Amino acid sequence: MEFFKIKRDIPFMSYGKLTTFISLITFIAAVFFLTTKGLNYSVEFTGGTVMEVQYEQGVDVNTVRNNLDSLNIGDVQVQALGTNRHIMIRLPNKEGATSAQLSNDVMNILKQNHADVSLRQVEFIGPQVGEELVTNGLLALGMVIAGIIIYLSVRFEWRFAVAAIIANMHDVVIIIGCFALFQWEFSLTVLAGVLAVLGYSVNESVVVFDRIRENFRKPTMRNKTVPQVIDNAITATMSRTIITHGSTEAMVLSMLIFGGAALHGFSLALTIGIVFGIYSSVLVASPLLLMFGLNRDNLAKPQKKKEEAVV
Amino acid sequence: MNRYPLWKYLLIAATLILGIIYTLPNLFGETPAVQVSTNRQAIVINDQTEARVASALQAANIATDGMFIVDNSLKVRFKDAETQLKARDVIENTLGEGYITALNLLADSPEWMAKIKANPMFLGLDLRGGVHFTMQVDMDAAMHKTFERYSGDIRRELRRQQIRTGTIRQTGNSLIVPFQDSADLQKALPELRRFFPEATFTPEGNNLTLSLSQDVINKVREDSVKQNINTLHNRVNELGVAEPVIQQAGADRIVVQLPGVQDTAKAKDIIGRTATLEVRMVSDDPAQVQAALAGNVPAGYELLYSAGEHPQPTLVSTQVELTGDNINDAQPSFDEMNAPAVSINLDSTGGNIFADLTARNVGKRMAMVLIDQGKAEVVTAPVIRSAITGGRVQISGSMSSAEANDTSLLLRAGSLAAPMQIVEERTIGPSLGQENIEKGFNSTLWGFAAVALFMVVYYRVFGLFSVVALSANLLFLIAILSALQATLTLPGIAALALTLGMAIDSNVLINERIREELRAGVPPQTAINLGYQHAWATIVDSNITSLIAGIALLIFGSGPVRGFAVVHCLGILTSMYSSVVVSRALANLWYGRRRQLKKISIGSVWKPETATAGKE
Numbered sequence: 001m002e003f004f005k006i007k008r009d010i011p012f013m014s015y016g017k018l019t020t021f022i023s024l025i026t027f028i029a030a031v032f033f034l035t036t037k038g039l040n041y042s043v044e045f046t047g048g049t050v051m052e053v054q055y056e057q058g059v060d061v062n063t064v065r066n067n068l069d070s071l072n073i074g075d076v077q078v079q080a081l082g083t084n085r086h087i088m089i090r091l092p093n094k095e096g097a098t099s100a101q102l103s104n105d106v107m108n109i110l111k112q113n114h115a116d117v118s119l120r121q122v123e124f125i126g127p128q129v130g131e132e133l134v135t136n137g138l139l140a141l142g143m144v145i146a147g148i149i150i151y152l153s154v155r156f157e158w159r160f161a162v163a164a165i166i167a168n169m170h171d172v173v174i175i176i177g178c179f180a181l182f183q184w185e186f187s188l189t190v191l192a193g194v195l196a197v198l199g200y201s202v203n204e205s206v207v208v209f210d211r212i213r214e215n216f217r218k219p220t221m222r223n224k225t226v227p228q229v230i231d232n233a234i235t236a237t238m239s240r241t242i243i244t245h246g247s248t249e250a251m252v253l254s255m256l257i258f259g260g261a262a263l264h265g266f267s268l269a270l271t272i273g274i275v276f277g278i279y280s281s282v283l284v285a286s287p288l289l290l291m292f293g294l295n296r297d298n299l300a301k302p303q304k305k306k307e308e309a310v311v
Numbered sequence: 312m313n314r315y316p317l318w319k320y321l322l323i324a325a326t327l328i329l330g331i332i333y334t335l336p337n338l339f340g341e342t343p344a345v346q347v348s349t350n351r352q353a354i355v356i357n358d359q360t361e362a363r364v365a366s367a368l369q370a371a372n373i374a375t376d377g378m379f380i381v382d383n384s385l386k387v388r389f390k391d392a393e394t395q396l397k398a399r400d401v402i403e404n405t406l407g408e409g410y411i412t413a414l415n416l417l418a419d420s421p422e423w424m425a426k427i428k429a430n431p432m433f434l435g436l437d438l439r440g441g442v443h444f445t446m447q448v449d450m451d452a453a454m455h456k457t458f459e460r461y462s463g464d465i466r467r468e469l470r471r472q473q474i475r476t477g478t479i480r481q482t483g484n485s486l487i488v489p490f491q492d493s494a495d496l497q498k499a500l501p502e503l504r505r506f507f508p509e510a511t512f513t514p515e516g517n518n519l520t521l522s523l524s525q526d527v528i529n530k531v532r533e534d535s536v537k538q539n540i541n542t543l544h545n546r547v548n549e550l551g552v553a554e555p556v557i558q559q560a561g562a563d564r565i566v567v568q569l570p571g572v573q574d575t576a577k578a579k580d581i582i583g584r585t586a587t588l589e590v591r592m593v594s595d596d597p598a599q600v601q602a603a604l605a606g607n608v609p610a611g612y613e614l615l616y617s618a619g620e621h622p623q624p625t626l627v628s629t630q631v632e633l634t635g636d637n638i639n640d641a642q643p644s645f646d647e648m649n650a651p652a653v654s655i656n657l658d659s660t661g662g663n664i665f666a667d668l669t670a671r672n673v674g675k676r677m678a679m680v681l682i683d684q685g686k687a688e689v690v691t692a693p694v695i696r697s698a699i700t701g702g703r704v705q706i707s708g709s710m711s712s713a714e715a716n717d718t719s720l721l722l723r724a725g726s727l728a729a730p731m732q733i734v735e736e737r738t739i740g741p742s743l744g745q746e747n748i749e750k751g752f753n754s755t756l757w758g759f760a761a762v763a764l765f766m767v768v769y770y771r772v773f774g775l776f777s778v779v780a781l782s783a784n785l786l787f788l789i790a791i792l793s794a795l796q797a798t799l800t801l802p803g804i805a806a807l808a809l810t811l812g813m814a815i816d817s818n819v820l821i822n823e824r825i826r827e828e829l830r831a832g833v834p835p836q837t838a839i840n841l842g843y844q845h846a847w848a849t850i851v852d853s854n855i856t857s858l859i860a861g862i863a864l865l866i867f868g869s870g871p872v873r874g875f876a877v878v879h880c881l882g883i884l885t886s887m888y889s890s891v892v893v894s895r896a897l898a899n900l901w902y903g904r905r906r907q908l909k910k911i912s913i914g915s916v917w918k919p920e921t922a923t924a925g926k927e
Contacts, residue, residue, distance in 0.1 A: 044870075052743075103738070104576050120743045126734035129445070133869065140867035147859035155852055189802055192864060192872040196806075196879065199860025200813060203853040207820070210849040240823040243769070244816040247762045251812030254758030255805060260750040262437070262801050270809065 009235045013227035016287035023284050027170055030177020037180045042187035045134060047127035049091040049102055056116035058084040067113050071105060081261060086120070093127055137191050144195060145169070148202050156209055157299060159292040164205040167285035171201045171276045178272050190265040197273030200248070204241065204281035211237050212289070216299045226295055230286050245278045312840045313903035315896055323896050326888075327783060333790035336420035336431040342376060343395035345402055346415040346553050348384035356385050360406070367405035373398050388417055414571060415553035432793045434570075435800030435874065438748050440741030441570040442578050446539075446731040448563045453535040453729035454528070458486055459631050461510070461521060466630075468506055474499050478611055485522040493517055532563070535728035540565055542727050546581050560869075565731070571741070579733075587727055590633040590668070593676035593692050594626045615680060617689045625689045627678045632668050636728075637661025641719040643712065644705065651715035652707035662702025670698035679706045682730070751804030758808055759785075762815055770822050772901065772912035777818035780894035784814050787885040792878065800874035810882030813857065817890035821846040822913060829916045835908045843895055850887065858883050 012019075043050040064087055065078040077090040091102055103122045110117045145165055152161035172194055179186050211233035215221045221229055252274060255267035347364065349356060361378060364385060368375055375398070376388035387402070389395040395414060403412045418431045436443050462479040465488060469476055477489035490496040496519055503519070504512055509527050513520045523531075540557055543565065547555045556568035572578050594600065594612055603614045603626045613629055616622035637658050646652040657665055668677070678692040691706050763781070766774035788807065792799065825842030833841065861883060864876035902908055 054740075054742075104579075118740065118742075119738065120740045122736065122738040124733070124736035126447070126732070128447070129734050136867040136869065140863045140872075143863040143867065144860045147863060148856050151855060151859060188869075189805070189871050189875070192802060192868065192875045195860055195864055195872075196809060196875070199857040202856040202860075203813075203816070206853045206856055207849050210852055214845075236827065237823075240816075240819050243765075243819045243823075244813075247765065247815045247819070248809070248812035250761040250765070251755075251758035251808050254761065255754040255808055258750055258754035258757055259805070260746065262747055263751070263754065263805050266802070266805055 006235055006238065009228065009231040010238075011227075012231050012234050012283065013287065013290060015283075016227075016290060019283035020287050020291075023170055023280065026174055026177075030174045030180075033177050033180040034173070037183065039176065039180050039186040040183045041130075042185045042190075043090065043123055043125050044188045045130045045186070047093045047125050047130045049093075049122065049124045051089045051091070051103055051106060051122045052081065052120040053087050053089065053107075053110060054118050054120050055085050055087070055114060059087065059114055059117075060084070061087065063113070064089070064110065067109050068106065070109065071102075073102070133188065140195060141198075144198050148198075152202075152206070152209075156213060157294075159289055159294050159298065160205075160209050163285045163288035163292060164202050164209070164281075166288055167205055167280040168198055168201040168277075170284055171273055171280050172198055174276050175269050175272045179269070184268065185265060187265050189263075190269045193266040193269035194273070197270060197277060200270075201273065201277035201281060204245075204277050205285040207240065208233055208237055208281060208286065212286075213299050216296050227290060230289065234282050234286060241278060241282065245274055249274050313836055313899045315899050315903070319892075320896060320900075323893060326787070327893075330783070330786040330790040332424070332427070333429050333794045334786055336418060336424050336429050337789060337793060339419040339421075339431070341416040341431075342388050342390070342419055343392045344386050344388045344415045344417040345395060345399050346384055346386050346413045347402060347406065348411050348413070348548075356380060356383050360385055363405060364402055367401055368398060371397070371401045373401060386415065386417060411548050411551045413551040413553040416571075428794070430793065430796060432789070432799045433796055434744075434748075435798045435803070436568055436570060436737070436739050436744070437801045437871075438744050438751075438799065439570055440739045440744040441568060442572045443569075443735070443737040443739075444567040444579075444582055444733050445560065445735035446543075446565045446567065446582075447734045448536050448539055448565065448728075449730045449732065450532055450535070450563050453531060454484070455481070456631075456634075456729065457523075457531050459629075461507070462486055462488075463630060463632070464507070465503065465521070468503065469499060472499060472502060484528070485520050488519040488521065490517045490519065536563060536565065538728035539731060543567060543582065550578060550581060564734070579736075582733075587682045587730075588635040588638065588690075589631045589680045589682065590665070591631055591678050591680055592628045592672065593678045594628065595676060600626050613687075615678070615687050615689050617692075623689075625678055625692050627680060627689065627692075632677070633657075633661055633664050637664070643715040643719045646705060646707040648707075650707055651712040652705050653715050653719045655704040655706065657702035657704060662700070665702065665704065666698055666700040669695045673697060747801045748804075751801055751808075755804065755808040755811070759811055762812065766815065766818070770914045773822050773825070773898070774914070776894045776897040776901075777815065777822065777890075779897060780818060780889045781811060781815060783893045784882070784886045784889035785811060787889060788878070788882050791881055791885065797877060798874070799878075800871065802871040802875035803878045806875045806878035806882065810879060810886060814882065814886030814890060816853070817846070817850045817886060818894060820849055821890070821894065825911075825913055826916050829911075829913070830918055835902070835911045839898055839902060839911065843891070843898075847891065850891065854883050854887050 061078050061080050061084060065076065068076045068078065068089065074092050076092075077088075079088045079090075080086065081088050089106065091106070103119075103124065107117070107119055149161040149165055152164055175194055175197060176186070178184070179190065184190075212230055215224075215229045215233050221232070224232070249271065252267050252270040255263050256271060259267055347356060347360065357380070361380060364378065364387065365375075368387075373394055374390070376390055378385060378387040380386075387398065389398055399412055399414060403410075406412070418425070420429070420431065424430070458481045462481070465479060465486070466476070469488075474495050475491055476495075477491075479489075480487045490499065493514075493516070496514055496517060500512060500514060500519065503521075507521070510521050510523055513522070536559055540559060543557050544555075547557060547567065547569065550569070550572070552569045552572055554570055556566065556570075558566055560566045567582055569578055594609075599609050599612065602609060603612065604624065608614055608626075611629055612626050614624050615627050616624055637660055638655055641653055641655050644652050644654040672695050674695065676692050676694050679690040680687050681690045682688075693706075759781070763778045766777045766781075768774070770777060785807075788810065792803075797803075821842050824846045825838050828838035828841045829835065858880060861876050861880040864872055865880060868876050902911055
C-alpha cells in the first residue's frame with residue numbers, strides 16, 4: 001500500500017504567499033479572540049474551589065444552585081458535567097483560609113437536600129499559587145523557545161531556528177485562540193498539552209529542515225533553485241508527515257474519546273495542535289525560510305563537500 | 312552490512328529481559344492489608360508484636376494471608392477489604408496506645424521480585440483517591456518568632472548581669488536594645504557577643520542593634536520548614552495513614568499527600584491546625600487594662616480573648632516566655648475540681664525556664680495562649696501560687712473533655728516553627744481514581760491498537776518490526792518508571808499514550824527512507840542500511856527538540872505538568888533506543904543473513920513510470 005504517488009514535486013513554495021496569508025489571518029483571528037474573549041482559566045490559575053459531586057439519581061442544577069445560595073459566599077457556579085448526575089461546583093476564594101472548610105459546608109448543605117450525594121473530587125487553590133503557575137508557565141514557554149532556538153541554530157542555522165519557532169508559536173497561539181473562542185477551560189494539563197505541541201510541532205519542522213539541508217548538499221540538486229529544493233524536501237517527506245501525524249492523532253483522539261473528563265482538555269489541545277502542526281511545519285516554516293533569504297551558501301559550505309564524497 | 316555482532320543481540324535481549332522483570336510487578340495487583348507502625352521511639356515492632364496480633368486475630372476468627380515486618384512496621388495481608396476493616400479494629404484494640412494502625416494495599420508480586428527491588432509503580436492520588444495539601448509556611452512569622460526568642464534571651468542574659476534596659480524593639484530584620492547609658496552598653500557588649508556568636512551587634516549611641524547575617528536567616532527558614540515537616544509527620548501519624556507523603560516543595564512549601572483518606576474533614580482538621588502554645592505573662596494593672604479595653608493597648612502588650620461562648624479579655628504581654636517547642640508530652644486529664652485539663656510534661660530547658668518564670672512571678676498571672684490558624688486565644692490564665700519545678704504542668708480552663716483531648720493531641724504532635732496555610736487542596740474520591748485508571752488504560756490501548764494495525768497493513772513485515780519496537784518501548788518505559796519508583800498519575804498515562812504516538816515517528820521515518828532507497832533502485836540490503844543511517848540524524852534532531860520542551864516542563868511544571876513531563880522525557884529516550892536499535896536488530900535478524908536478498912516486505916514501493924520524481 002502506498003498513499004502518495006507523487007510524480008512531480010509539488011510546488012509548495014509558489015503557494016507561499018497564499019499559505020502565509022491564510023496563516024496570518026488565522027493567527028490574527030486567534031489573537032483577536034484571545035484579547036476580546038480571553039481565556040477561561042481553570043481554578044488552578046484563578047484560585048478558588050472546584051468540587052465535583054455525584055448523585056445516584058439525577059438532580060436539578062437549579063435546585064443545587066438555590067441550595068448553595070444560603071452559603072453567602074458570592075458567585076457560585078453550578079454546572080452539570082455531561083449528565084445531571086455529575087455536578088461541578090465552583091466557589092470563589094474568600095478572605096481568610098476558610099476555603100479548606102468550605103467544601104465540607106457545601107457537602108453538608110447538599111446532603112441535607114439529597115442524601116445520595118457523594119464527593120468525587122475537590123480542588124482548592126489559593127490565589128498566590130495561581131499567580132506562580134502563570135509565571136512558571138511563561139518561564140517554561142520561554143525556556144522551550146530559547147532552548148529550541150539555540151539547538152536549531154547550532155545544528156542548522158539561525159534562519160531555520162527562527163522560522164521553526166515562528167511557525168510553531170503560530171500553532172500555540174491558534175490552539176490558545178481556539179480555547180478562547182469556545183471558552184473551553186484552560187487548565188494546567190492544557191498548558192502541558194500546549195507545550196508538548198510546541199515540542200512536537202518543532203519536531204515536524206525539523207524533519208523537513210533536515211531534508212532541505214540534505215538536499216542542498218546533494219550533487220543532483222546543484223542546479224535547482226532554492227524554492228525547488230524546498231519543494232522537493234517537502235514532497236519527499238510528505239508521506240512520513242501524514243503517517244506520523246495520523247498515528248499521533250490516532251493516539252490523541254483515542255484519549256479524547258476514551259480518556260474521560262480528566263484528559264479532555266489535554267487531548268483537545270493536542271488534537272488542534274497536531275492538525276495545525278502539520279500545516280505550519282510545511283506551509284509556514286518553509287516560506288519563512290525563503291523570506292529570511294535562505295540560500296545554498298548558508299548550509300553547503302565549501303568544506304562540507306568532502307562529506308558528500310564519503311556518503 | 313546488516314548484521315549485528317552477537318554482543319549487540321545479547322545486550323538487546325538483556326534489556327528486554329530486565330524490562331519484562333521490572334514491568335511484571337505491575338500486573339500482579341494488590342491485596343488489602345493492615346499496616347502497624349509506631350512513632351514512639353520507646354516502642355519497637357518485633358516478633359512479639361507479630362505474635363500478639365496473630366493470636367488476637369485468631370481469637371477473633373479472622374484469617375490472614377500472611378504477615379511480615381518491614382522497616383519497623385508490621386504488615387498483615389487479608390483476602391478482602393471487609394476482613395481488612397474488621398481486622399483493623401481488632402488490631403487497634405489489641406495493641407492500644409502508641410501504635411498506628413492503617414489500612415494499606417500490598418503488591419501481590421512474588422517475594423523474589425521485591426528482593427531485587429522490582430516493585431510496582433506507585434499510583435498517584437488521582438488514580439487511587441486521597442487528599443493532597445500544599446501548605447505555605449509563613450516565613451515572616453518564623454523570623455518574627457526568632458527575633459522574639461533573641462529578645463527573650465537577651466533580656467534574661469542582661470538580667471543575670473543586672474543591667475537594666477528599655478523595651479527591646481524589633482524593626483525589620485534587626486533588634487534594637489536601648490541601654491540607660493553607654494557604660495552599661497559597653498559592659499554588656501562583650502558578654503552578648505560571646506553569648507550570641509552568630510549575631511552581629513552594632514552599638515550606636517545608647518542603643519545596640521542586633522542583626523543576623525543572611526546565612527543565619529536562611530538557616531532559620533530552612534529549620535522552620537524542617538520542623539514543620541516533622542510536626543506534620545507526627546500529626547499525620549495520629550491519623551493512621553498507610554503511606555503518607557510529606558515533603559518540601561520549593562523554599563517555603565510543604566506537600567502532604569494522604570492516599571486513601573476518606574474523612575477529609577478530620578484530615579484537614581488535624582493537618583490544617585497551626586496551633587502553637589505560648590506561655591506569656593498577664594498584666595493585671597487596672598490602669599493598663601482600662602486603657603486596653605478602651606482600645607488603647609499599651610506597647611508590648613496585646614488584648615487576647617478566651618475561647619468559648621463568653622470570651623473574656625486578658626491583657627497579655629507580647630513577650631513569649633516559653634513555646635510548645637519545649638513540650639515533651641501532653642495528655643488529657645482532669646484537675647482537682649474534676650474539670651477536663653491537659654497535663655504537660657516539659658523538657659529540661661522548658662522546665663528550667665518555667666521554674667525560673669514561676670519563681671520570679673509568684674502572685675502574678677500567666678497566660679497559656681493557643682495560636683491556632685493565626686488566631687490567638689487564651690486557654691487559661693492561672694495565678695502562679697508557687698514556683699513550679701520538675702517540668703510537670705497542668706493547664707485547665709473552661710474546656711470540654713473533647714477540647715482537652717484535641718489540645719493535648721496538638722501539643723503532643725509538636726508545635727510548628729511557623730504557622731502554615733493551606734494554599735492548595737485536592738480530594739479525589741476512590742471511585743474517580745479507579746475510573747481514571749480504566750479510562751487512561753483504555754485510551755492507550757485503543758490508540759496503540761489503531762497504530763499497530765495501520766503499521767502492519769501499511770508496512771507489512773517492517774510494520775511488524777515497528778510494532779514490536781513500539782511494544783518494547785512501552786515495556787522499557789514502564790520498567791524504568793517502576794524501577795525509579797516514580798508515581799504514575801493520570802497526566803503520566805496521557806504522556807505514555809502521547810509518547811507512543813510520537814515514538815512511531817522514528818519508525819515511519821526509517822521505513823519511508825528504506826522505501827525511498829528502493830524506489831531509487833538501490834538493492835534491498837543497501838536500502839535497509841541507508842534507510843536506518845539517513846533516518847538517524849533526523850530522529851536525533853526531532854527528538855532532542857521534543858526533549859527540550861519536556862525538560863522545560865520538568866523544571867517549571869508543578870503537579871500534573873511535572874507528572875506528564877517525567878514520563879514524556881523518559882519516553883523520548885526509550886523510544887530512540889527501541890525504534891532504532893530494537894527494530895534494526897529485528898530487521899538484521901530477519902533479512903541480514905540472506906546474501907541474495909531480492910525483495911523485502913515493506914509494503915508496496917511505487918515507482919513513477921515517467922522520470923523519477925526529484926531524482927533527475
